[in-house]
Amino acid sequence: xxxxxxxxxxxxxxxxxxxxxxxxxxxxxxxxxxxDNAFEPLGAGFAPRAISYCIIGLAALNLAxxxxxxxxxxxxxGAMPSSRLIDTVAVLALTSLYVWIxxxxxxxxxxxxxxxxxxxxxxxxxxxxxLPVYAIVGLGLGYAIQLASSTxxxxxx
Amino acid sequence: MEGFxxxxxxxxxxxxxFLAVIGTVGGVFVGSIPGLSGTxxxxxxxxxxxxxxxxxxxxxxxxxYTGSITGGLISATLMRTPGTVSNVMxxxxxxxLAQKGQAQRALSLGIAASFAGxxxxxxxxxxxxxxxxxxxxxxxxxELFALVVLAMALISSVSSGSMLxxxxxxxxxxxxxxxxxxxTTGVSRLTLGAWQLNGGFHILPVLIGIFAVAPxxxxxxxxxxxxxxxxxxxxxKFLFNFGDVKxxxxxxxxxxxxxxxxxxxxxxxxxxxxxxxxxxxxVTSKKPEAFGKGSEEGIVASESANxxxxxxxxxxxxxxxxxxxxxxxxxxxxxxxxxxxxGPMLFITNARVAWTLVTTLLVSSFLMLITMIYAxxxxxxxxxxxxxxxxxxxxxxxxxxxxxxxxxxxxxWMMLGFGIFGLIFERARFPMAPLVVGFVLAPIAExxxxxxxxxxxxxxxxxxSQPLSxxxxxxxxxxxxxxxxxxxxxxxxxxxxxx
Numbered sequence: 001x002x003x004x005x006x007x008x009x010x011x012x013x014x015x016x017x018x019x020x021x022x023x024x025x026x027x028x029x030x031x032x033x034x035x036d037n038a039f040e041p042l043g044a045g046f047a048p049r050a051i052s053y054c055i056i057g058l059a060a061l062n063l064a065x066x067x068x069x070x071x072x073x074x075x076x077x078g079a080m081p082s083s084r085l086i087d088t089v090a091v092l093a094l095t096s097l098y099v100w101i102x103x104x105x106x107x108x109x110x111x112x113x114x115x116x117x118x119x120x121x122x123x124x125x126x127x128x129x130x131l132p133v134y135a136i137v138g139l140g141l142g143y144a145i146q147l148a149s150s151t152x153x154x155x156x157x
Numbered sequence: 158m159e160g161f162x163x164x165x166x167x168x169x170x171x172x173x174x175f176l177a178v179i180g181t182v183g184g185v186f187v188g189s190i191p192g193l194s195g196t197x198x199x200x201x202x203x204x205x206x207x208x209x210x211x212x213x214x215x216x217x218x219x220x221x222y223t224g225s226i227t228g229g230l231i232s233a234t235l236m237r238t239p240g241t242v243s244n245v246m247x248x249x250x251x252x253x254l255a256q257k258g259q260a261q262r263a264l265s266l267g268i269a270a271s272f273a274g275x276x277x278x279x280x281x282x283x284x285x286x287x288x289x290x291x292x293x294x295x296x297x298x299x300e301l302f303a304l305v306v307l308a309m310a311l312i313s314s315v316s317s318g319s320m321l322x323x324x325x326x327x328x329x330x331x332x333x334x335x336x337x338x339x340x341t342t343g344v345s346r347l348t349l350g351a352w353q354l355n356g357g358f359h360i361l362p363v364l365i366g367i368f369a370v371a372p373x374x375x376x377x378x379x380x381x382x383x384x385x386x387x388x389x390x391x392x393x394k395f396l397f398n399f400g401d402v403k404x405x406x407x408x409x410x411x412x413x414x415x416x417x418x419x420x421x422x423x424x425x426x427x428x429x430x431x432x433x434x435x436x437x438x439x440v441t442s443k444k445p446e447a448f449g450k451g452s453e454e455g456i457v458a459s460e461s462a463n464x465x466x467x468x469x470x471x472x473x474x475x476x477x478x479x480x481x482x483x484x485x486x487x488x489x490x491x492x493x494x495x496x497x498x499x500g501p502m503l504f505i506t507n508a509r510v511a512w513t514l515v516t517t518l519l520v521s522s523f524l525m526l527i528t529m530i531y532a533x534x535x536x537x538x539x540x541x542x543x544x545x546x547x548x549x550x551x552x553x554x555x556x557x558x559x560x561x562x563x564x565x566x567x568x569x570w571m572m573l574g575f576g577i578f579g580l581i582f583e584r585a586r587f588p589m590a591p592l593v594v595g596f597v598l599a600p601i602a603e604x605x606x607x608x609x610x611x612x613x614x615x616x617x618x619x620x621x622s623q624p625l626s627x628x629x630x631x632x633x634x635x636x637x638x639x640x641x642x643x644x645x646x647x648x649x650x651x652x653x654x655x656x
Contacts, residue, residue, distance in 0.1 A: 012585040013322075020325065027332060027347070034346050040607060041615030044339035044346050047603050051331050058325040058641075065321065065644050068651065088377045095552055095573060102556065103566040113553055120549035124377065141550055145557055155561040 010066060017063045024055030090123050102157060109149075109157045113142030160504075161283070164512035168520050173216050177517060180217045181524040182532065184224020189232050189536050193372075193547075194241050195225020199487045200368040201551065203361055203494070204558035211495040215513045218491055219471075222484050223275060223521040226427050226463055227529060228536075230267040234260055235537050243427030243463035246435040250448065250455035257451055266453055267460045268529040269401065270409055274461030275522035277413035278420065278468020282475075283515050286504075289476040290511075293501035296477075298609035299620045303629035305602040308479045309595055310636035311422055320640030323591045326582070330595025331602075333358055341607060353567045360490045362559050362568045363596060366575025367589050368487070369555050373548050374580045380544065408438055408454055409461045416462030420469025420481055427463030427482070434462030468518055474499050475511055478601065483590045486597050488514075494562070 031052055034045030098116040101107050107115070117138030122128060149155040168174060187198040199221050206214035229244035234251040247267060254263040296304070309327050336347040337357030348354040412434035419430040438458035439448045448455045470481030478500030480486045492499050492510070503511040559572045579589055613619040621627050 009584060009586050012581070013587070016582060016585050016587065017325075020329065023329075023332075030347055030349070034344060035342075040341060041610040042607050044342045044344040047599075048332075048335050048347055051328055051335065054328045055325070055332065058321065058328055061641060061644055062319075062321050062325055065648050068648055084378050084380050087380070088374055091377055091549070091552070092374065092573070092577070095556070098553075099556055099566065099569050099573065102560070103569070117549045117553065120552070121546060124380065124545035124548065125543070137546070137550075141553060145553070149557075149561065155557075155564075157557065157560065 010069060014063065014066045014070070017059050017066060020055060021059040021063060024052050024059055027055065028052035087123050091120050094119055094123075110139065110142035110146050113145065114138035117141055160508050160512045161516065164509060164516045165519070167212075167509075168216065168513070168516050173213060174520075176213055176217045177220045177520055178524055180220025181224040181521045182528050184221035184226075185228035185231075185525065185528050185532065186224075186536055187221075188225030188228025188241050189230075190542075190544075190547075193376075193551075194368075195221055195228075196368045196484055196487065197372055197551075198225065199484060200365045201554050201558055203364065203487060203491055204562040206491050207494050207562045211492065211497055211507070211510050212513045214491050214495065215488070215510055216517050218488055219514060219517040220521040220524070222488075223464075223467055223518060224525050224528065226467055227268070227271040227275075227460075227525050230264065230271065230460060230529075231533055231537055234263045234267065241427075243431055243466075244459070245428065246431040246459035247456055247463075249435075250450070250452045250459075253449070253451035254453070254456070259451075262453075263451075263456055264529075264533055266401070266405075266456050268526065268533075270405070270412075270457040270460040271464045271529070272522060272526045273409045274413045274416055274464035275467065275518070275525065277410075277461070278417050278465035279515070279518045279522060280468070281417045281465075282468040282471050282518060285472055286475045286511070286515060289472065290501045290504050293476045294505075296501065296625075297623070298605040298612065299623050299626040300629070301477075302602055302605040302609060302620065303626035303633070304477060304479065305598050305605065307629045307633045307636075308473075309591075309598055309602070310633040319586075319644075321644045322587050324637065324640055326587050326589065327591035327595040330592035330597075331599040333363065333592070334596045334599035340604075353565065358571065358596075359563050359565075359568050360493060360597070361562055362572035363575050364487055364490055364593065365555050365559055366572040367579040367593060368483075369551065370572060370576025371579025371583060371589075373551055373555075374576060375583065376544055376548055378580075405454070405457045408457050411441075412438060412458040412462040413465040416465030417469035419462070420466030421472050422481070427466040430462040430466035430469075431459040434458045464522075471514055471518065475503055475514060476501060478503075480594060480597060483593060486593045489597055 027048060031045055031048035034048060035043065094116060098112060101112045102109065106112075114135060115138065118131065118134040121134035121137070122131060125134075146157065149157050168177065183198060184195050187193045188195050199218050202217060202221065206217060209217070225241060226243050229241035230247055230251070233244040233248040234255050237248060237252040251263040251267060254260070309331075332347075334357065336349075336354045338345050338355050345355060415434045415437060416427070416430040419433055420427070422429075435448075435455055435458050438454050439445050442448065442452075442454055444452065444454075466482065470485050473479040473481045474485045474488060478489070478498060480489055489499055497503070497507050497510060555572065555576075556569055559569050560566065583589060609619060610617070620630065
């Protein structure tokens with residue numbers, strides 16, 4: 001990992017550890033009212049409360065250690081974002097749209113799969129001239145899955 | 158012996174043998190493509206196994222497991238990019254040897270060592286699984302709880318990167334296993350009012366999200382990484398002879414023993430095994446300076462160890478129901494989908510499944526050898542297929558696979574959520590293995606703890622009065638506390654230096 005990427009990872013780690021600390025406190029708050037001692041020694045609330053203590057303790061310690069590392073990296077801020085970050089977000093958005101369409105059956109499955117694969121390949125290859133090739137791959141894939149779902153696995157898609 | 162032979166003969170039935178061949182070849186192929194892994198292929202095949210008999214599912218998944226560990230050797234040798242993390246150490250010597258024009262020799266040594274290691278791991282599994290599970294049946298709830306706690310401590314402490322982060326991710330994995338209706342009291346907990354969570358998180362979206370979707374998104378982020386160099390691809394000859402057997406049997410035996418032992422440790426797979434064996438081979442070598450520059454000993458040590466770890470990792474899975482590696486978590490997931498609980502009772506309740514795990518490893522080792530000898534050339538050409546075309550197709554399989562198995566679109570959203578979660582946390586160098594091990598083992602730990610306490614009317618000393626559980630809990634406590642002490646020590650020593 002390059003120095004810039006390592007720095008970026010450190011900042012991200014601090015951010016995520018803070019988030020986990022919040023998750024720990026939230027878990028404790030949600031687990032507090034769970035009744036225990038119903039007819040057994042521990043009850044349903046023991047494990048969530050115990051794990052919330054663990055998460056809070058470990059996250060706090062990790063946060064302290066990483067924040068302490070921070071001054072040594074100051075002045076060198078500037079992690080290189082991946083040039084493919086936008087592509088990743090776009091493919092993720094496309095996948096969400098695809099799931100939404102499949103869930104609502106807004107389009108026939110083969111067509112929605114073909115559209116998803118074509119669009120995703122166009123984004124990743126960055127070559128629109130081959131669009132018909134991507135579409136053929138997508139249509140073939142969609143049709144094959146549709147066929148397998150209706151004749152072998154009996155899945156309602 | 159009877160069960161073993163029956164299972165071995167049964168494995169040559171056309172359907173099962175076909176699955177073993179498909180699994181091994183598919184595993185070798187996927188393992189050889191950098192960025193894709195056997196773990197990902199097994200995750201994708203999990204929904205498919207839902208429609209199979211348990212024995213067929215086991216054959217397919219174990220065959221993929223065996224094939225993928227070895228497949229990484231091809232890209233490690235020809236492209237300086239390990240196909241899987243288990244082949245990282247192999248790359249250090251196989252690629253320099255290939256650069257010297259000896260790619261065939263590097264591949265041949267790697268293939269032979271992989272086969273030897275695989276057979277060694279199988280021997281350990283075949284000899285130890287049944288007797289150990291007979292002992293494990295006698296293990297009570299206190300010992301089982303202590304064993305599961307030890308497994309969690311081990312995986313967290315040996316996970317890549319910071320041990321503290323390993324522990325934290327293990328705790329998050331346990332947290333993810335808790336939502337749902339408590340099976341003992343019927344109380345709903347941590348569902349946040351979502352009825353879909355009454356049954357907890359389904360194992361499949363978690364596994365596919367973390368092991369398939371997250372790596373796909375990671376691959377997209379790294380698409381512009383063009384640091385690969387490719388070596389000659391004429392790999393038809395198998396350059397290995399009996400002189401090599403005489404020369405390297407010592408390294409193979411030692412590395413395979415190390416690989417098997419490391420594999421037995423819960424949650425630790427071929428990557429750690431190959432590092433340990435490689436280091437050991439370098440220390441004991443007459444030419445340690447050659448390591449990293451094309452040493453044949455380095456290739457042999459790394460490849461025999463990572464393959465031996467497969468058999469080793471299956472030992473705790475069969476005998477205790479504890480995953481020996483991350484892939485074992487997926488195998489447990491596959492068995493759970495068929496209502497089969499891996500563990501000491503497996504040889505009694507599902508003897509055929511247990512013996513199939515053992516015999517498939519043997520058969521797929523031979524299939525792997527044949528595949529690697531005859532298909533390395535074509536595979537080395539195929540692995541140059543553009544990822545841009547493969548990744549969207551795999552994403553479609555992820556979506557359909559989860560939906561087909563659970564029939565709930567909620568689980569597909571969960572899978573995407575876990576994919577994003579896995580990507581972001583991995584980019585921040587949080588290890589994912591402790592999370593999935595915690596997720597799988599938490600229900601076993603909670604159940605054994607609570608049923609143990611119910612049996613003794615809440616007397617916690619039951620866990621400390623038995624010598625075995627006391628010993629295991631003591632080791633676990635040391636493993637849990639060590640990362641914390643280390644972190645505090647690092648913190649205080651750094652602050653002392655700076656002041």
